[in-house]
Amino acid sequence: MAETKNAAKAAAKGSASAMNLPLDRIVQGDCIEVMNALPEKSVDVIFADPPYNMQLKDTLHRPDNSKVDGVHDAWDKFSSFSAYDDFTTRWLAAARRVLKDTGTIWVIGSYHNIFRVGAELQNQDFWILNDIIWRKSNPMPNFRGTRFTNAHETLIWAAKSADKGGYTFNYDAMKSMNDDTQMRSDWVIPICSGKERLKDGEKKAHATQKPEALLYRVLMSSTKPGDVILDPFFGTGTTGAVAKKLGRHFIGIERETDYIKVAQARIADASPADAEALGYNEGKRAQPRVPFGTLVERGMITPGTTLYDSHRRFAARVRTDGTLVAADSKGSIHQVGASVQGAPACNGWTFWHVEKKGQLYPIDVFRQQIWAEMH
Amino acid sequence: MAETKNAAKAAAKGSASAMNLPLDRIVQGDCIEVMNALPEKSVDVIFADPPYNMQLKDTLHRPDNSKVDGVHDAWDKFSSFSAYDDFTTRWLAAARRVLKDTGTIWVIGSYHNIFRVGAELQNQDFWILNDIIWRKSNPMPNFRGTRFTNAHETLIWAAKSADKGGYTFNYDAMKSMNDDTQMRSDWVIPICSGKERLKDGEKKAHATQKPEALLYRVLMSSTKPGDVILDPFFGTGTTGAVAKKLGRHFIGIERETDYIKVAQARIADASPADAEALGYNEGKRAQPRVPFGTLVERGMITPGTTLYDSHRRFAARVRTDGTLVAADSKGSIHQVGASVQGAPACNGWTFWHVEKKGQLYPIDVFRQQIWAEMH
DNA sequence: CGAACCTCTGAATCTCACG
DNA sequence: GCGTGAGATTCAGAGGTTC
Numbered sequence: 001m002a003e004t005k006n007a008a009k010a011a012a013k014g015s016a017s018a019m020n021l022p023l024d025r026i027v028q029g030d031c032i033e034v035m036n037a038l039p040e041k042s043v044d045v046i047f048a049d050p051p052y053n054m055q056l057k058d059t060l061h062r063p064d065n066s067k068v069d070g071v072h073d074a075w076d077k078f079s080s081f082s083a084y085d086d087f088t089t090r091w092l093a094a095a096r097r098v099l100k101d102t103g104t105i106w107v108i109g110s111y112h113n114i115f116r117v118g119a120e121l122q123n124q125d126f127w128i129l130n131d132i133i134w135r136k137s138n139p140m141p142n143f144r145g146t147r148f149t150n151a152h153e154t155l156i157w158a159a160k161s162a163d164k165g166g167y168t169f170n171y172d173a174m175k176s177m178n179d180d181t182q183m184r185s186d187w188v189i190p191i192c193s194g195k196e197r198l199k200d201g202e203k204k205a206h207a208t209q210k211p212e213a214l215l216y217r218v219l220m221s222s223t224k225p226g227d228v229i230l231d232p233f234f235g236t237g238t239t240g241a242v243a244k245k246l247g248r249h250f251i252g253i254e255r256e257t258d259y260i261k262v263a264q265a266r267i268a269d270a271s272p273a274d275a276e277a278l279g280y281n282e283g284k285r286a287q288p289r290v291p292f293g294t295l296v297e298r299g300m301i302t303p304g305t306t307l308y309d310s311h312r313r314f315a316a317r318v319r320t321d322g323t324l325v326a327a328d329s330k331g332s333i334h335q336v337g338a339s340v341q342g343a344p345a346c347n348g349w350t351f352w353h354v355e356k357k358g359q360l361y362p363i364d365v366f367r368q369q370i371w372a373e374m375h
Numbered sequence: 376m377a378e379t380k381n382a383a384k385a386a387a388k389g390s391a392s393a394m395n396l397p398l399d400r401i402v403q404g405d406c407i408e409v410m411n412a413l414p415e416k417s418v419d420v421i422f423a424d425p426p427y428n429m430q431l432k433d434t435l436h437r438p439d440n441s442k443v444d445g446v447h448d449a450w451d452k453f454s455s456f457s458a459y460d461d462f463t464t465r466w467l468a469a470a471r472r473v474l475k476d477t478g479t480i481w482v483i484g485s486y487h488n489i490f491r492v493g494a495e496l497q498n499q500d501f502w503i504l505n506d507i508i509w510r511k512s513n514p515m516p517n518f519r520g521t522r523f524t525n526a527h528e529t530l531i532w533a534a535k536s537a538d539k540g541g542y543t544f545n546y547d548a549m550k551s552m553n554d555d556t557q558m559r560s561d562w563v564i565p566i567c568s569g570k571e572r573l574k575d576g577e578k579k580a581h582a583t584q585k586p587e588a589l590l591y592r593v594l595m596s597s598t599k600p601g602d603v604i605l606d607p608f609f610g611t612g613t614t615g616a617v618a619k620k621l622g623r624h625f626i627g628i629e630r631e632t633d634y635i636k637v638a639q640a641r642i643a644d645a646s647p648a649d650a651e652a653l654g655y656n657e658g659k660r661a662q663p664r665v666p667f668g669t670l671v672e673r674g675m676i677t678p679g680t681t682l683y684d685s686h687r688r689f690a691a692r693v694r695t696d697g698t699l700v701a702a703d704s705k706g707s708i709h710q711v712g713a714s715v716q717g718a719p720a721c722n723g724w725t726f727w728h729v730e731k732k733g734q735l736y737p738i739d740v741f742r743q744q745i746w747a748e749m750h
Numbered sequence: 751c752g753a754a755c756c757t758c759t760g761a762a763t764c765t766c767a768c769g
Numbered sequence: 770g771c772g773t774g775a776g777a778t779t780c781a782g783a784g785g786t787t788c
Contacts, residue, residue, distance in 0.1 A: 055763045062759090063778045065718040071761050081497060110761060111506035111531070115493025122456060122490065130523045131486040133508050135561050136760090141779040142557060144764035145546040145658075148505045148596075149780085151559035153761075154529075156486070171520040182517060184526035186510050186561070191760060194783050208761050221523075288563075293552025297591045298565070303620075304652035320595060320621060320648060321548035321655035330656075332555060373565065374512060503763080540766070546778090556780070659777065664767090666775095709775060722776050 021228065024244070024267075026252040026260050031232035034253045035094035043251065044168070044227040046095050046105040047218060047239050049210060051076045052113045053084045062143050071207045075255075084113065088120045091232060096124055098230065102166035104129065104222055108155045108210070118156050126158040129167075133186040134214060138193075157222065167222070174221050183221070189213045198236050198262055205262045206236045215242040223248050237263025241270045288374065290367045292333050292348065293322025300366045307333075307352040308360060314340040316352070324352075333363070396603065399619070401627040401635050406607035409628045410469035418626065419543070419602040421470050421480040422593060422614050424585060425463070427488035459488065463495045466607060471499060473605065477541040479504065479597055483530045483585070493531050501533040504542070508561040509589060513568070532597065542597070547658030549596050558596070564588045573611050573637055580637045581611045590617040598623055600653050612638025616645045622653045663749070665742050667708050667723070668697025675741045682708075682727040683735060689715040691727070699727075708738070 021042055027034050054076060060068040078084040095105060105126065107117050121128065132155040139151040159167050174183035189211055196212065198205040215238050223229060225247040231239040234252030236259050243250040244267055254260050295301045296318060303320045316324040316336050323331055329339035333348025349367060353360035396417060402409050470480060480501065482492050496503065507530040514526040534542045549558035564586055571587060573580040590613050598604060600622040606614040609627035611634050618625040619642055629635050647653075670676045671693060678695040691701040691711050698706055704714035708723025724742060728735035 052761055053763095054761060056761095057763070060762060060764060061719060061778095065716070065720065066758080068762070068764095069759075076761085110763095111493070111503050112761085112763065114506075115490045115497065115531075118486070118490025119494040128486050130525065131489075131529070132523065133510070133527055133561065135508070135510075138760080138781040139559070140760045140762070141781090142762080142764060143778055144762095145557075145778050146544060146764045147762090148507065148532075148549070149557045149559045150505065150762065152508055152561050154506070156490075157523075169521060174523070182520075182524040184514070184524045186508065186527050190782080193760065193781095197760090204760090289554060291552060291554035293554075297552065297595075298588045299571075303648040317651060319652050319654050321545070322552045323656050325651060325654065332551065537763080660765090664775080707775075720776080722778080724776070 022251055023228065023249045024240075024251075026234060026237070026240070026254055026263060028254060028257070028260060030255060031253045032091050032094045035091075035098050035230075035232060038098045038230075038251075040097045041100045041103075042228070043098050043230040044100055044103050045219075045223050045229045046099055046103070047215070047229060047231050048091075048095065048105065048107045049208070049231075049233050049235065050088070050091065050107065050109070050113070050117070051078070051233075052110050052208075053078045054110070054112045060143065068140075068143070069204075069207075073207055081116065085116055085120065088117055089124075092117075092120055092124055092126075095230075095232065096126070096160065099160055101160055101164045102168075104157060104159050104167045106155055106157050106218055106222070108134070108153055110150070110153050114154045114156070121156060121158050125161050127160070127162040127164075128156060128158045129169075130157045130185050131155070132157060135186055135188045137188055137190045139191065155218070168224055168227070170221055170224075177217075177220070187214070187217060189217070192238075198266065200258065200262060206259060209236055210238045212238055212242050215239055216246070219243060219246050219248060234263060235259050237266050240267045244270045245272055245275045247272055247275075288371075290370050291322065292363070294370065295363065295366045296320065296322045298370075300369070301354065301363070305354060307354060307363065309337075309340075309351055310353055310360060310362075312360075316340070397626055398603065398624045399615075399626075401609060401612070401615070401629055401638060403629060403632070403635060405630060406628045407466050407469045410466075410473050410605075410607060413473045413605075413626075415472045416475045416478075417603070418473050418605040419475055419478050420594075420598050420604045421474055421478070422590070422604060422606050423466075423470065423480065423482045424583070424606075424608050424610065425466065425482065425484065425488070425492065426608070427484055456491070460491055460495065463488075463492055464499075467492075467495055467499055467501075470605075470607060471501070471535065474535055476535055476539045477543075479532060479534050479542045481530055481532050481593055481597070483509070483528055485525070485528050489529045489531070496531060496533050500536050502535070502537040502539075503531060503533045504544075505532045505560050506530070507532060510561055510563045512563055512565045514566065530593070543599055543602070545596055545599075545655065545657070547660075548655040551656040552592075552595070562589070562592060564592070567613075573641065575633065575637060581634060584611055585613045587613055587617050590614055591621070594618060594621050594623060595655070609638060610634050612641055615642045619645045619647055622647050662746055665745050666697060667738070669745065670738065670741045671695065671697045673745075675744075676729065676738070680729060682729060682738065684712075684715075684726055685728055685735060685737075687735075691715070699723075 054071055056070050062068060099105060109117055134153045134155060136151050139149055142149050192209045192211040198209060219242055228249045229239060229243050230251045232253045234254040237252060240250040240252050240263060296303060301318055303318055305318045307316050307318065316326040318324060324333055324336040326336050326340050329336050333352055334346050337346030337348045337351040338344060349364040350362050352363050354363060474480060484492055509528045509530060511526050514524055517524050567584045567586040573584060594617055603624045603626065604614060604618050605626045607628045609629040612627060615625040615627050615638060671678060676693055678693055680693045682691050682693065691699040693699060699708055699711040701711050701715050704711050708727055709721050712721030712723045712726040724739040725737050727738050729738060
C-alpha cells in the first residue's frame with residue numbers, strides 16, 4: 001500500500017508521517033501539551049482560532065430589549081494582557097515546533113487580541129505573508145450607536161520564516177474562484193447561521209463557530225490534497241469537516257468534551273461529495289450600493305454645492321455628511337427631494353442635478369462613474 | 376522647560392486658544408520632541424501615519440532611516456523589531472500626553488507594523504474602539520503570484536482609556552453618509568492617484584500619500600467643527616488640507632523640508648466650506664431636552680388622555696404633572712413603558728402613542744414640533 | 751402555493767448629564 | 770466620585786406563520 005511505502009520512505013528520512021500522527025482524530029487535552037507530544041516538523045498547515053480575550057462588562061440589550069447572547073465562557077477569560085501574552089507565546093512556540101519548515105500558519109482574531117498575536121508571531125520569527133480581512137456580509141449591528149459596526153475579523157497567514165520558502169499557495173485556484181482576477185486580501189463571507197449553525201439542544205453548541213466557507217478558502221488556498229492540517233482550538237470541528245470534504249487530513253485538539261462530541265458527529269456526517277456546496281457562495285456579486293455621501297467624501301461634489309431639479313424649480317445645498325438642506329427640510333437626497341415636491345417618495349439620484357457650465361447633470365452620473373471604476 | 380510648564384498651566388485654566396497652540400501650522404522637527412513641548416491634554420484628535428519600512432528583505436531600515444546590517448540574521452531582525460517598538464512606545468507616550476482625556480487617536484498601518492502598534496496602544500492603556508479596514512478599490516496587484524493581493528490597510532481608533540468616555544463619534548452623520556444604515560468597520564475608498572497625487576517635478580512628492588476621502592471620513596466621524604487635530608507624521612499634509620476644508624484646526628509635525636513646502640502650498644489652496652454646509656446630522660442626542668410635562672403644559676396633550684403602545688397591548692393615562700398611570704405602575708413615560716413590558720428600559724417617546732381619528736401617532740411627533748419651533 | 755409578515759439571532763470590549 | 774434616571778439605540782438573513 002502507498003501508505004506503507006510512504007511511511008518507510010519517511011522513516012528513512014526521519015520525517016513526520018512515520019511518526020504515527022493521530023490523523024483525522026480529535027485529541028482531548030491542553031493544546032500546548034498535546035502539540036509538544038507530537039513529532040516536530042510534522043504538519044503542513046496550522047489553523048488556529050484562539051480565545052479573543054474579549055472584555056465584556058454588562059449584558060447588552062438590543063433596542064427591542066432582547067438580550068444579546070455574548071461570549072461568557074470561562075475559556076475566553078484572562079486576568080491581564082500579560083497573562084494572555086504568556087499563553088500566546090507558549091502555544092505559538094509549540095505550534096512552530098510541529099510545523100514543517102515549508103508549512104504556514106493561520107490565526108484568526110479580532111481587535112481584542114489580533115495585534116498581540118501578530119506581534120508575537122513576528123517575535124517568534126514567523127514571516128507574515130498576508131493579513132486577510134473576513135468582511136461579514138451580515139454582522140451584528142452596534143446597538144447603542146457608539147462606534148462603527150464591527151463588521152470584520154482578521155486572519156494572519158504566515159510562513160515559518162522569511163527564508164524558508166516552498167509554502168503552498170494555489171494561486172490559480174484562487175484566481176479562478178474570483179472571476180479570474182487575483183484573490184484579494186479581503187473576503188466577503190456571511191457569518192455562520194441557519195442550518196450550518198450547530199445546536200446542543202436548543203442552545204448553540206459553540207459561541208463562536210466559524211463558517212465552513214471561510215475554512216474552505218483557507219484550505220483551498222494554502223494546502224494540497226493529502227496535506228495535514230492541525231487545529232489546536234478545534235471547538236466543534238469546522239476545520240475537520242472542511243478538511244474531510246476537501247480530501248485533506250486534520251488533527252484536532254480540544255479540551256471540552258461537549259465540543260468534541262458535537263465535532264465527532266459532524267465530521268462523521270461530512271463526505272467529500274459535499275465539497276462543491278462549500279464554494280456555493282463564491283463569485284456571485286451584486287451591484288454594490290453607492291451612498292451619496294461617498295460622492296461628497298471623494299470630492300466629486302463639494303460641501304456647499306447647490307443641487308437643482310431638472311426644471312430649476314427647487315434647490316438644496318449639500319452638507320458635509322451628504323445630507324441636503326432645502327428651505328423647509330433636511331435629510332437624505334431622497335427625503336429632501338420628496339419633501340420639496342410634497343411627494344411621498346422620490347429617487348434623489350435622478351431628481352437632483354448639479355450645474356456645470358450652465359448645464360444640469362443628474363447626480364447619478366457620478367454614481368455610474370464609481371460603478372465603472374469598480375469593474 | 377518653562378514654556379511647557381506655562382502652557383500646561385494655561386491648559387489647566389482654560390480653553391485651547393489660551394494654550395498658545397501652533398494652530399493650522401506645520402512645526403518642523405522630530406515629532407516626539409515637538410509633542411513634548413506642547414501643552415498636555417490640549418488636542419482633540421490625533422491622526423498618525425507612522426513609518427513602517429522595517430521588513431524589506433534586502434535593505435532593512437530603522438525608523439530613523441539608518442540601514443540595519445546583517446538583515447538575514449535572526450538576531451538582527453529581532454533587534455530591528457525592538458528598535459521599532461522602542462520608537463513606537465516613545466511617540467505614543469508623547470501623543471498620549473498631549474491628547475485630551477476625551478480625545479481619540481487614529482493610527483494607520485499595514486501588516487508590517489500595525490500589530491506592534493496595536494499591542495503598544497493597549498499596553499499604554501489606550502482603549503480600542505474599532506479597527507477599521509481601508510479596502511482599496513484599486514490596489515497594486517501581487518506581481519509574482521505568491522500571495523493574495525494586498526488590498527487593504529488597517530486603521531486603529533482608540534480612546535485614551537476605558538473609563539474616560541465623552542469622545543466624539545458622529546453616529547448620525549456617519550449613518551447619513553452611508554445611505555441611512557450604520558457605517559461599518561470596512562471602508563471602500565480608492566487609493567490616492569490622478570490629480571490628487573502630489574508631484575514634486577516628475578516624481579511623486581511622497582511615497583505614501585493618503586487619499587483625502589480617507590481623512591474626510593476619519594475627521595467627519597470623530598471630530599466636531601473647530602476641533603484641533605494633531606498629525607505627528609504630517610508628510611504632504613492630507614490631514615491639514617481636509618481639516619481646513621471641514622472647518623477643523625490642525626497641527627502638523629514634519630521633519631522634511633521638501634514635504635513641508637508641498638504641504639504648505641496645498642493647504643493654502645484648500646478652501647473651507649461655509650457654515651451651512653458644515654452642518655451635519657447630529658441626531659436626537661444633540662437636541663435640547665424636552666420634558667414630557669412640557670407637552671401637557673402647552674396643551675398639546677390634555678391630562679387624562681390615554682396613551683397606547685403601537686399594538687394597543689398596553690395603555691396608560693396622563694396626569695397633570697406629566698407622569699403616567701398604568702394598571703400596576705406610575706412614573707415617567709420611560710418608567711411606565713418599561714414597567715408594563717417588564718423590560719429593563721424603554722424610550723417612552725417612541726413607545727407611547729396618542730389616538731387621533733382612530734390613528735395612533737407616537738408622542739415624539741409633539742416633541743419634534745417643539746424642536747422645529749425652536750429654530 | 752406564494753406573498754406578506756413576524757420572530758429570532760450573531761466573537762460586542764455598546765450612555766451620559768445632572769445633582 | 771458616585772448614584773440616579775432620562776432616553777437613545779439594529780441589519781441581514783433564516784425560518785416560521787398567516788392569509
